[in-house]
Amino acid sequence: xxxxxxxxxxxxxxxxxxxxxxxxxxxxxxxAVDTLDDPAAALPHRPGVMQVLAVAAARPVxxxxxxPGNARYVLGQLDLGVQMCTxxxxxxxxxxxxxxxxxxxxxxxxxGHTEWLAARTGAGCPVMMLAAPNVRVALVTxxxxxxxxxxAITAERLxxxxxxxxxxxRARFGIDSPRIMVLGLNPHxxxxxVLGREExxxxxxxxxxxxxxxxxxxxxxxxxxxxxxxxxRSCDAVLAMYHDQGLTPIKALAFxxxxxxxxxxxxxxxxxxxxxxxxxxxxGQADARSLxxxxxxxxxxxxSDTYGADASGRQTQEAG
Numbered sequence: 001x002x003x004x005x006x007x008x009x010x011x012x013x014x015x016x017x018x019x020x021x022x023x024x025x026x027x028x029x030x031x032a033v034d035t036l037d038d039p040a041a042a043l044p045h046r047p048g049v050m051q052v053l054a055v056a057a058a059r060p061v062x063x064x065x066x067x068p069g070n071a072r073y074v075l076g077q078l079d080l081g082v083q084m085c086t087x088x089x090x091x092x093x094x095x096x097x098x099x100x101x102x103x104x105x106x107x108x109x110x111x112g113h114t115e116w117l118a119a120r121t122g123a124g125c126p127v128m129m130l131a132a133p134n135v136r137v138a139l140v141t142x143x144x145x146x147x148x149x150x151x152a153i154t155a156e157r158l159x160x161x162x163x164x165x166x167x168x169x170r171a172r173f174g175i176d177s178p179r180i181m182v183l184g185l186n187p188h189x190x191x192x193x194v195l196g197r198e199e200x201x202x203x204x205x206x207x208x209x210x211x212x213x214x215x216x217x218x219x220x221x222x223x224x225x226x227x228x229x230x231x232x233r234s235c236d237a238v239l240a241m242y243h244d245q246g247l248t249p250i251k252a253l254a255f256x257x258x259x260x261x262x263x264x265x266x267x268x269x270x271x272x273x274x275x276x277x278x279x280x281x282x283x284g285q286a287d288a289r290s291l292x293x294x295x296x297x298x299x300x301x302x303x304s305d306t307y308g309a310d311a312s313g314r315q316t317q318e319a320g
Contacts, residue, residue: 011045011295012036012084014077016057020050023063027284039084055080063282066099071106074098078113082120085267092268092298093117096291097276100143111143114262117269125160127168127263129237130247130273131297132254135227136237137246138165138263149242153185153198155206162239164264166215169236172268172301181226181235182207182219183245189220227253256289259297268301270294 013020017035024031032049036042042051055077059069081093095113103110110116118126129138140161141152162180169178182203183189186196193200203220210217218235225231226238227249240246250258251273258273272290280286 009044010042011051012039012042013050013052014055014080015052016061016073017052017054019057019061020052023282026063026282039088053080053084064278064280066102066278068102068106071103071108074103075108075110075116078116079120082117082267085269086121090302092270092302094291094294094298095269095271097272097274099276099278113260113269113271114142117262117265117267121265121267123265125157125164125264127161127164129165129168129261129263130250130258131261132250132258135232135250135253136169137250138237138239139241139243139246140239141242143243146242150185150196150198153202153241155202158182158202158206159210162210162215162217165237165239168263172263175236177216178237179216179218179235180237180239181221181231182217182239183223183226183241184220185241187222187224189222256287257293258290259294261297261301268298270298270301 017033021033024033030048034049034051036051036053039053045051055073057070057073059067059073061067061070078095081095085091085093098113100110100112114126114128117123127138128142129136138161140158141149144152162182165180166178169175169180184203185198188195190196190199199220207217207219219239221231223240223245232238238246255273260271260273262269262271272294274290277286
């Protein structure tokens with residue numbers, strides 16, 4: 001895990017310093033690992049130096065080998081990161097990917113970072129959004145089996161998700177009047193009820209009501225034509241109904257440049273756009289671009305920078 005405190009550019013890593021030092025030696029990296037007792041003692045970031053707030057691993061850590069015995073170690077880093085963001089000013093949490101199945105094998109109910117962080121911070125409606133330079137995609141449902149998606153799409157859930165997305169695009173991304181394009185659930189957005197009635201009975205009435213209240217919402221748009229340059233120029237964010245419907249296209253468009261942002265939390269949290277890639281662990285071949293982008297976006301969000309406005313400008317330019 002990587003926790004970051006933006007006070008004169010301070011970066012604090014959470015984890016076992018012995019594991020990190022061993023991995024640096026294995027990869028022949030010239031990295032010094034400095035252990036901190038107190039985050040207040042952290043210095044401005046220096047290249048080649050990792051300032052680590054120690055969280056001890058329960059069992060030996062081997063690159064690419066999963067161990068349910070270390071599940072509490074992983075979640076302990078998350079909980080400490082949340083606590084730091086709660087206690088400290090101008091603080092953000094940047095997370096690395098985790099293996100959900102291994103945490104569940106340890107007997108811990110865990111569906112993902114989004115849900116875990118929401119429970120720890122008391123957030124009522126966390127929203128998963130991936131942000132790239134040319135597109136943003138948020139999700140109504142996250143880590144559900146496909147068989148459970150339709151039943152989870154309710155007017156109440158959709159309205160709450162749009163409210164969080166709208167408010168955070170304004171407050172954190174600097175977009176005064178966010179334009180949100182909502183996808184249909186079914187192929188061809190239901191095709192007038194022939195392929196499903198969720199659009200007619202749930203999505204369309206809600207979008208009409210929100211538009212009457214002044215929100216710039218459009219849809220439901222068929223998912224298979226939503227990610228064209230013309231469509232993307234017309235919106236600031238796409239709202240997808242389920243995980244793969246939204247994340248497959250954005251990763252095809254901008255994999256490695258995309259950042260996972262959890263909206264609706266009282267803290268800033270960003271992450272990478274990929275999974276654990278166990279086959280690359282310890283090899284030195286992993287692509288770190290998404291992690292760098294996640295750190296950069298977290299910095300901008302805690303600084304209340306106009307990143308969102310800049311990204312919207314790039315979207316219009318690049319999508320064309």
